[in-house]
Amino acid sequence: MSLINLSYRTNYLHTYFKTTIVIPDTNETSYKNLWLLHGYTGDDSAWIRHKNIEKLAREYNVAVIMPEARNAFYTDSDFIPYYTYFVEELIPKVRSLFPISDKPEDTFIAGSSMGGYGALKIGLKNPQTFSKVAALSPITDIVHFRNNPDAPMAHNTFDTIFDSPEKIKENQLTNLVTPDNKNQKFMTICGHDDYMFQDNIDxxxxxxxxxxxNYTFDKVSGNHSWDTWTKNVEKIFKWL
Incomplete structure (x- = not known):
């Protein structure tokens, strides 16, 4: 296995952002690839810290790309235009440096919590890039998340990113679905004891x-935690 730590100064963010990449040692020139996103307060090492991603990458022969997002919510804001950076700079950058396929049928995106929201949002908005989209305990309603007393994000942090009713509306997942998504496949997984379980049901x-x-929902035991996500992330690899 190759475990690669990429750090470069981005043209969009004007600072250094990191990405951790796992590539199997099967000497392919165009790997199927999974973009695996972390949640709030995480970074590019979050999945590696909690789960043996190298083992899964080897077993399923897929390259795994884990970008740092800080707490940007995978969304453009005045402080960090993260969504635009991800789509217009990071994806082409990684594709130019590593042996991964650029075919939609070989390109997948997934994440947990805030990263689940990011995966669904980026996937829905880019059906020409991602054929399959999966999420563990995703934030599926950003207004409910902001107002939920169990949510870890402070209101002022949320409001810095989603700073107007229009911004909230254009970033609600249910408002992003279009006929262009009809050929994609989606999967979400959520624990019965998750504080956002009802949002996930809706x-x-x-x-x-x-x-x-083309949509699969798996209700599992567990709450909103790494215990739940590490127990269930292999379901996503199998589904992919």
């Missing part, structure tokens, strides 16, 4: 109506 009902057999 989102699952919405997605089932929109995508029918």
């Amino acid at each position: 989102f699952a009902n919405f997605m089932t109506k929109k995508f029918s057999h």
Whole structure:
């Protein structure tokens, strides 16, 4: 296995951001690839710290790209234009440096919590890039998340990113679904004891109506924690 720590100064963010990449040693020239996103307060090492991602990458012969997002919510803001950086700079940069496929059928995105929101958002907005999208305990309603007393993000931090009703509306996942998403496949997983379980149920009902057999929802035991995500992330690798 190759474990690569990439750090470079981005043109969009004007600072150094990190990405951790795992590539199997099967000497392919165009690996299927999973962009695996971390949650709030995490970084590019979060998944490596909690789960043996190298083992999963080897078993499923997929390159795994884990970018640092800090607490940017995978969203453009006045402070960090993170979404634009991810789509317009990071993806082309990684593709130019490493042996990963650029075909949609080989390119997947997933994440947990804030990273689950990011995966769903980026996936929905870029169907020409990602054929499959998965999320563990995703934030599916950003307004409910802001107002939930169990949410870890302070209101002023949230409001710095989503700073107007228009910004909230254009970043709500249910508002991002278009006919262009009809050929994608989606999967969400959430624990019964998750503080956002009902939001996930509501989102699952919405997605089932929109995508029918192209959407899978798995209700599991557990809460909003790494214990739940590490127990269930291999389901995503198998599904992919």
